Amino acid sequence: MESVIERIKRGSFSQFHGGIHPPEQKFLTCSKPIASAQIPEQLIIPIRQHIGQAGNVIVKVGDKVLKGQILSDCDSPMSVPIHAPTSGTITAIKSMAIPHPSGLSEACIILTPDDEDTWKQRHICPDFHLLSKTQILEKIANAGISGMGGAGFPTQVKVSTLTKINYLIINAAECEPYITADDLLLQEHSPTILDGIKILDHLLTPKNILIGIEENKAKAIAALKKATADIDHIDICVIPTKYPSGGEKQLIQILTGQEVPSGVLPSSLGIVMQNVATCFAIADAVINDTPLIKRVVTVSGQALEKPQNIWALIGTPVGFLTSQCGYNNSQNRHLIMGGPMMGFSLPHDQIPVIKTTNCILAPSEIEIASPFSSTSSKEVECIRCGQCADVCPAQLLPQELQWSAKAKDQAQLEKLNLFDCIECGACAYVCPSQIPLVHYYRVAKAEIRQQKLLDIKAEKAKVRFEARKQRLEREKVARVEKHKKAAEARKARMNTGTSAAKSEKSAVADALARVKAKKAQASIKQNTAEISITSTLEMTAESVAPADDSKSQVANAIARAKAKKIVQKNQAQIESLDTLQNNESPSSSQAAPVVIDKKAKLDLAITKKTANENTPQAETISDSANAQVDATTKVVSPEVVNLASVSDEKATQALNKKAKVAAAIAKAKAKAKTKTTASLAAETAFDSSQLSTTSPNIDVMQDSNTAAQVKNVAEAIAKKTPSGPQMVSNIDTADRDQKTKIAAAAEKAKAKELPLKSQQISNSTSSSIKSEQDSMRATQADIAAIKKAHVAAVVAKAKAKKLAASSNKLTTSE
Amino acid sequence: MAFWIASSPHNHQQNETSSLMRLVIYATIPGIFAQWYFFGWGNLIHIFLAVAAAIIAEFTVLSLRNKKIKPQLFDGSAILTAVLLGISLPALAPWWISVIGSVFAIALVKQLYGGLGHNPFNPAMAAYVMLLISFPLQMTQWQPPLSLLAMDIQLTDTLAVIFSGYTPQGYSVEQIRTHIDGFTMATPLDTLKTNMTLGLTVVESMQAPTIGKHFGLGWEWINAGFLLGGLFLLSKKAIPWSTPVSFLLSLFVCSFIAFMISPDSNASTMFHWFTGATMLGAFFILTDPVSGATSVKGRLIFGALAGLLVFLIRKFGGYPDAVAFAVLLCNMAAPLIDQYTRPRTYGHDLGVKK
Incomplete structure (x- = not known):
């Protein structure tokens, strides 16, 4: 079998699948010399002009730079420095629109030239053989050279490959219509290009160097042949003109017959490909110490008066070049960067030329009436004619890709190898249904990439979550283990019988007691409400029957309010319980909390006894009893407001003195009762003892407690129940009017004591008293008083908790 | 701007x-x-x-x-x-x-x-x-x-x-x-079919007036007309070459084999080509891109299947001509054919190739 070289020498080439023959239109520019570079008013130099990372900007706004001075350095192999294309001042570093299909903005250095074009100091090196390979590589890297054919892959990465290179392929195919930049460069500068090829030869030492050039560039071929006449391992391969033979993979297939496996670089096959313009730049960089600051750009299209190739400084705005070529400003302006097949429309003409820009196309409307613009789309349904598949150089199935892209079937798209699409546009070019196939693929690719990013994120999050779960699990296990060990150690210590052990034992006992107390709290919360309510109901039922209507109901309401208050009081109770436990435990004696008010102290005393008894039932009962005792005036006070208002009417109607006497009697009676009955004392304390200071109050209560030896609720209720009517009946000895008067007086007394308990309530009460005094008159007094008492009692029953508010309403409304 | x-x-x-x-x-x-x-x-x-x-x-x-x-x-x-x-x-x-x-x-x-x-x-x-x-x-x-x-x-x-x-x-x-x-x-195909059931040989059937001198009076010229039109389309690259070529070849091969086995009960290859809707089917019906296969390989299979079906139905089926039935059956098979004839994408499965 003949070798690849033999075959090539015979002039026979492999074929890639498909391909098209669009109108070349190269005649517009291919016979005119390259115009020299002109300096525009402003250069816009994107920091990233290649595939890879951007370098770090090392100049700042206001800096004076010389031509060829480095503007950004790079720390990773995939980043490429940029240089000042001419001397001038850095006027801004900002985000500007860069050449990108989507009109993306990226950081750019704005350089205002000083028109002096002063070079930095250069070191001309006439013979590169004197340099070591590392030095040459360094020069290439420092010159900021990246592939100038299209993708912009950093050149030093490509040429520093370690694999054994069989073929160095120089890509001069230039298959895109209109573009003649490489053609002209070959025509005018083939010796320099050849120097570049020699440098690459020196670096890579390939077995063969193949220069692939399409047959439509006769002059360039002649120039190349002349330049390479005496070098025998360089073969000029004149290949048939067919788009896209200039694609890297396609050219490799044409020349070597090999396919680059999907997803790997050609260097894995021992092949390195360089564009002719890149070769020129390499020669310039190594020999003349000139960084990549200008390139040949084909400015073509029938909308231009003088289409031609121009040396353009990197960063030159496109508009500057088109005006140089006589761009007539037609209405529907369309500028394309790149060729008509793979180039992209520019949003405006201030987009800069970058290292990969080989063509600016300004077509007239008739010339390229793109079927794929948003305004003039003539897209119709695919009829599966299969012409796209016939021309696809990657042997994809464009029509099936299109179905899947429309259906957003990403799995199917990947199965159909969407990512092997090189976006050459051949399929869309031939499509009779004028479907913008490439556009569909680009969108689909972007969507898949985005989806993959999301998938990666989700995967990371999942891993993190799992790790966290495991960590928590581990910590839990470790904690349990630690506690177990500690408990064992403690047990062991406790069993030793030392004093320390004893204290520990008692600490445990404390803890147990605390737990018990907590349990008791819970049961209190649950039980007391029920118990107190039911007991109060019973009590009410009993008291209502014998009592006089008004009186009994008043008493009733008071009792009810009291019962409600019990529930509230439990809180204080619980606190005191805790405090008690703390006090009892010898180990925690230093932390005995201060009992805040005297009532709390009282509670404490009672609870102590309860705790001593140590039976949960007793605890509960005594608690509730306690609570009842505690309820005292606070509970009743809202109630009192009602009664007070009622009684005040009478008090004003009757003589003030009388009322005062009655009050005095009531007080006396109340005092007497306090002394005789323990549980009643608590109840009646609001009448008497709370008029005085709180300390006697507590005394009374303590007395009652000691006397009763902490009786249970049942007892308390039992005693209370008859005593209520008793009190009433005592008062009843006078006539009815008098009775009510006395009662009212008693109530008034209660109302007066209110300020001691509750500032708000007392305020409202006193104010209401005054208003009542003014408004009410004598005649209605008795009946009204009774009625009001009734009403007050009913309301109190229903809304014991909101008594203060309701009483206010009542008094004002009445 | x-x-x-x-x-x-x-x-x-x-x-x-x-x-x-x-x-x-x-x-x-x-x-x-x-x-x-x-x-x-x-x-x-x-x-x-x-x-x-x-x-x-x-x-x-x-x-x-x-x-x-x-x-x-x-x-x-x-x-x-x-x-x-x-x-x-x-x-x-x-x-x-x-x-x-x-x-x-x-x-x-x-x-x-x-x-x-x-x-x-x-x-x-x-x-x-x-x-x-x-x-x-x-x-x-x-x-x-x-x-x-x-x-x-x-x-x-x-x-x-x-x-x-x-x-x-x-x-x-x-x-x-x-x-x-x-x-x-009746049509030549109809005549042949009827005569076969009557026990006549192909040669005898060919004597019928509807068949004329060659393969069917008038029908041969109609088929020739569609062949001409088809060749015009091929030259214009409006239709792919693979489908008609494989269809006609397949029909030719099938009828040839049958003719070789039993010349008396099987019509000649050219009779199959130039009667009925053969040429219309080959160049105008089977080449319908929408309902056909898409890849070259797929089209070859598609056409060959159609040729085989046409022959089988003409020979053994109840209807004298078979292009319509064959086309519909092939339409049904087209997605499956496409599924199994996907071309190898550039740079993929290189091991298989070597």
């Missing part, structure tokens, strides 16, 4: 689906001319009826589907379908045959599946099969070539027969079809 934004590629070879369809319609002209020459005005009238019905049906469905009517109505696909249906109908079939067939082809087979590009079956052939099964009497009343008719049939006679069933002189289709000698004439 309004710059015009477009997606690459920016140029296009500027051909359109509609021009492709028009080209195919033009390519049917030689065949239609031969039909007219040998069988009179019947098919032209049917083509006209079918086209009118198709346009009305397409318009109705497109407006119901809220589609852009103008570009789709005149993209030529509906007209092409109607033309192909009109060509394949018996010349003296009643008018409603072509109307029903055309409406069925456009409204049901094409538009109900989603319109152009979405129909799994070739609309013309699906309609033909529907008509053949639903109206077997009308669909088998093939008119013999004019030269064999006992009477002279003019345009007005044909029109009258198609629209009323009788000529102005009062002859029915059945009477027109009857030979001077008193037997009903």
Whole structure:
């Protein structure tokens, strides 16, 4: 079998699948010399002009730079420095629109030239053989050279490959219509290009160097042949003109017959490909110490008066070049960067030329009436004619890709190898249904990439979550283990019988007691409400029957309010319980909390006894009893407001003195009762003892407690129940009017004591008293008083908790 | 500063689906001319009826589907379908045959599946099969070539027969079809099939007047006309070469093998090629891109399968001709063929290649 070289020498080439023959239109520019570079008013130099990372900007706004001075350095192999294309001042570093299909903005250095074009100091090196390979590589890297054919892959990465290179392929195919930049460069500068090829030869030492050039560039071929006449391992391969033979993979297939496996670089096959313009730049960089600051750009299209190739400084705005070529400003302006097949429309003409820009196309409307613009789309349904598949150089199935892209079937798209699409546009070019196939693929690719990013994120999050779960699990296990060990150690210590052990034992006992107390709290919360309510109901039922209507109901309401208050009081109770436990435990004696008010102290005393008894039932009962005792005036006070208002009417109607006497009697009676009955004392304390200071109050209560030896609720209720009517009946000895008067007086007394308990309530009460005094008159007094008492009692029953508010309403409304 | 934004590629070879369809319609002209020459005005009238019905049906469905009517109505696909249906109908079939067939082809087979590009079956052939099964009497009343008719049939006679069933002189289709000698004439394929069942050999069958000197009086020229049109399309690259070539080759090979085994009971290869709808099927029906296979390999299989089916149905089936059935069966197989004939993408599965 003949070798690849033999075959090539015979002039026979492999074929890639498909391909098209669009109108070349190269005649517009291919016979005119390259115009020299002109300096525009402003250069816009994107920091990233290649595939890879951007370098770090090392100049700042206001800096004076010389031509060829480095503007950004790079720390990773995939980043490429940029240089000042001419001397001038850095006027801004900002985000500007860069050449990108989507009109993306990226950081750019704005350089205002000083028109002096002063070079930095250069070191001309006439013979590169004197340099070591590392030095040459360094020069290439420092010159900021990246592939100038299209993708912009950093050149030093490509040429520093370690694999054994069989073929160095120089890509001069230039298959895109209109573009003649490489053609002209070959025509005018083939010796320099050849120097570049020699440098690459020196670096890579390939077995063969193949220069692939399409047959439509006769002059360039002649120039190349002349330049390479005496070098025998360089073969000029004149290949048939067919788009896209200039694609890297396609050219490799044409020349070597090999396919680059999907997803790997050609260097894995021992092949390195360089564009002719890149070769020129390499020669310039190594020999003349000139960084990549200008390139040949084909400015073509029938909308231009003088289409031609121009040396353009990197960063030159496109508009500057088109005006140089006589761009007539037609209405529907369309500028394309790149060729008509793979180039992209520019949003405006201030987009800069970058290292990969080989063509600016300004077509007239008739010339390229793109079927794929948003305004003039003539897209119709695919009829599966299969012409796209016939021309696809990657042997994809464009029509099936299109179905899947429309259906957003990403799995199917990947199965159909969407990512092997090189976006050459051949399929869309031939499509009779004028479907913008490439556009569909680009969108689909972007969507898949985005989806993959999301998938990666989700995967990371999942891993993190799992790790966290495991960590928590581990910590839990470790904690349990630690506690177990500690408990064992403690047990062991406790069993030793030392004093320390004893204290520990008692600490445990404390803890147990605390737990018990907590349990008791819970049961209190649950039980007391029920118990107190039911007991109060019973009590009410009993008291209502014998009592006089008004009186009994008043008493009733008071009792009810009291019962409600019990529930509230439990809180204080619980606190005191805790405090008690703390006090009892010898180990925690230093932390005995201060009992805040005297009532709390009282509670404490009672609870102590309860705790001593140590039976949960007793605890509960005594608690509730306690609570009842505690309820005292606070509970009743809202109630009192009602009664007070009622009684005040009478008090004003009757003589003030009388009322005062009655009050005095009531007080006396109340005092007497306090002394005789323990549980009643608590109840009646609001009448008497709370008029005085709180300390006697507590005394009374303590007395009652000691006397009763902490009786249970049942007892308390039992005693209370008859005593209520008793009190009433005592008062009843006078006539009815008098009775009510006395009662009212008693109530008034209660109302007066209110300020001691509750500032708000007392305020409202006193104010209401005054208003009542003014408004009410004598005649209605008795009946009204009774009625009001009734009403007050009913309301109190229903809304014991909101008594203060309701009483206010009542008094004002009445 | 309004710059015009477009997606690459920016140029296009500027051909359109509609021009492709028009080209195919033009390519049917030689065949239609031969039909007219040998069988009179019947098919032209049917083509006209079918086209009118198709346009009305397409318009109705497109407006119901809220589609852009103008570009789709005149993209030529509906007209092409109607033309192909009109060509394949018996010349003296009643008018409603072509109307029903055309409406069925456009409204049901094409538009109900989603319109152009979405129909799994070739609309013309699906309609033909529907008509053949639903109206077997009308669909088998093939008119013999004019030269064999006992009477002279003019345009007005044909029109009258198609629209009323009788000529102005009062002859029915059945009477027109009857030979001077008193037997009903049929297509060459029909004749052969009938004679086979009667125990005659192929050579004997070939003596029938409908067959004429070669493979069927008139039919050979109609097929030649469609072959010519097909070659024109091939030269214009409007249709892929793979389908007709593999179809004709497959039919040739099958009939050749059968002929070699038993020359008495099997027609010659050329008889198969130049009778019935062979050439029409090869270049105009099977090449319908929508319902066919897409890759070259797939098309080769598609065509070969169609050739085999045509031969089998002609030889063993109940119907004399088989192109419509073969096409529909192949349409069903096309997605599967596509599935298994995906080309190897550049840079993939290189190990398999080596």
